[in-house]
Amino acid sequence: MEESPLHPFELHNYIPISLGGVDVSINKAVIMMWVVVGFISILMIMAGSARQLVPGKLQSLAEMLVDFIRGIILDTMGNDGMKYFPFIATLFLFILFCNWLGLIPGTYTVTSQIIVTGLFAGTVYTCSLILGFALHGLKFLGILVPPGTPGWMLPLMVPIEIISQLARPVSLAVRLFANMTAGHTILAVLFGMVVSLPLYVSWLPFAATLFVNTLEVCLIAPIQAYIFTILTCVYLGDAVTLHGHSEHAH
Amino acid sequence: MPQSQDPFYAGLGQAVRIGTELLASLIVGGGLGWVTDTYLLGTTPWGLVIGLTLGAAAGVRNAYRMAQRWPK
Numbered sequence: 001m002e003e004s005p006l007h008p009f010e011l012h013n014y015i016p017i018s019l020g021g022v023d024v025s026i027n028k029a030v031i032m033m034w035v036v037v038g039f040i041s042i043l044m045i046m047a048g049s050a051r052q053l054v055p056g057k058l059q060s061l062a063e064m065l066v067d068f069i070r071g072i073i074l075d076t077m078g079n080d081g082m083k084y085f086p087f088i089a090t091l092f093l094f095i096l097f098c099n100w101l102g103l104i105p106g107t108y109t110v111t112s113q114i115i116v117t118g119l120f121a122g123t124v125y126t127c128s129l130i131l132g133f134a135l136h137g138l139k140f141l142g143i144l145v146p147p148g149t150p151g152w153m154l155p156l157m158v159p160i161e162i163i164s165q166l167a168r169p170v171s172l173a174v175r176l177f178a179n180m181t182a183g184h185t186i187l188a189v190l191f192g193m194v195v196s197l198p199l200y201v202s203w204l205p206f207a208a209t210l211f212v213n214t215l216e217v218c219l220i221a222p223i224q225a226y227i228f229t230i231l232t233c234v235y236l237g238d239a240v241t242l243h244g245h246s247e248h249a250h
Numbered sequence: 251m252p253q254s255q256d257p258f259y260a261g262l263g264q265a266v267r268i269g270t271e272l273l274a275s276l277i278v279g280g281g282l283g284w285v286t287d288t289y290l291l292g293t294t295p296w297g298l299v300i301g302l303t304l305g306a307a308a309g310v311r312n313a314y315r316m317a318q319r320w321p322k
Contacts, residue, residue: 163279164308171274171312175267219262227263234319 005188009112009181029116032108036097044093065093069229076233077240084236087127091120092229099180099221103213111224112180114173121172124232132239143242172231179224183216268316272309279305 013025047062055063069089073081095111102109110116132140144161145154190212193205283301287294 159304160308160311163282163304164275164312166282167271167275167278167305167308167312170278171267171270174274174277175270178270223259223263223266226259227267230263231267 005185005192008109008184008188028108029110029113032102032110033098035107036094036101036110039101040093040097072226072230073233076230077237080240081233081237084233088229088232088236091124091232092225095120095176095228096222096225099225100217102180102184103216103221109180109184111176112184114177117176118169118173120176120228121169124172124235125169128235128239131236132242135240136242140239140242143238168231168235172228176224176228179220183212183220186212187216264316268313271312271316275309275312276302276305279303279308 011027011029013027014031015026017024017026043058044062047058050056050059052059066089069085069092070082072092073085073088077084098110101107102111132143136142144158144165146157146161149157187209190205190209194202194209197205279301280298281301283297283299283305286297286301291297
């Protein structure tokens with residue numbers, strides 16, 4: 001049986017719903033998002049309910065995750081950034097567990113849909129813009145003029161800065177989407193080989209499948225969530241401090 | 251889950267980011283130029299040329315800025 005290596009990304013509508021001509025059907029991705037949200041909620045509530053001084057296994061896992069996010073925020077935004085902890089932690093945990101649970105065979109990787117990652121990136125970027133204008137007013141437009149730019153360079157630098165600002169949500173969305181899609185396509189191709197080759201060679205792609213899956217679980221999935229989170233912090237931090245970013249480099 | 255200050259992890263995160271950073275600016279610059287050409291001014295091909303040039307410059311600038319905050 002030949003199957004397209006892109007079949008893991010197909011969405012099947014389980015419950016077709018149409019709202020005024022807009023397709024809002026319950027499909028695989030929607031159910032997977034519910035599963036992820038439920039999983040994280042149960043995990044964190046169970047881990048948080050014990051509150052022991054010497055943490056158990058679940059509690060230390062949750063403490064490790066929270067500490068990790070705290071480290072990212074303190075590194076990039078300093079103490080002021082702790083205000084945004086709930087938002088950033090939610091984003092990180094959701095993306096992390098979407099990536100992880102999506103690697104279980106038979107489930108669906110929500111983050112391999114560019115509409116999902118694009119919406120996340122757009123929300124983050126819009127938030128940083130709103131925050132910047134709320135905190136600094138029109139002075140926030142000064143982010144388009146890098147400090148120390150001579151006046152005659154302005155007609156060149158402002159368009160470049162506008163493009164580099166607009167590229168921020170694009171790079172956030174494309175990076176997460178491309179990494180997840182590429183990883184799952186490789187897995188599908190390798191597994192297609194396992195199915196279609198005779199047994200005496202098919203162990204080879206099978207071993208490669210295991211290797212790539214381990215790589216995805218241990219490295220790609222957490223690191224993509226980490227990058228998304230750290231960039232969210234950097235963009236929010238830029239909006240808060242306005243040009244403070246280059247001096248705060250560590 | 252390693253610490254976020256782990257130099258290997260942080261460095262890997264930085265390294266993986268730079269490629270997409272270059273690409274995204276090119277997409278945005280080229281896209282803006284193309285839209286100007288096709289729908290707004292009809293100045294084919296100059297919008298695309300200028301847009302791609304500015305996009306490349308913005309991409310290099312973004313990558314440079316990112317390298318400035320390279321974790322020690």
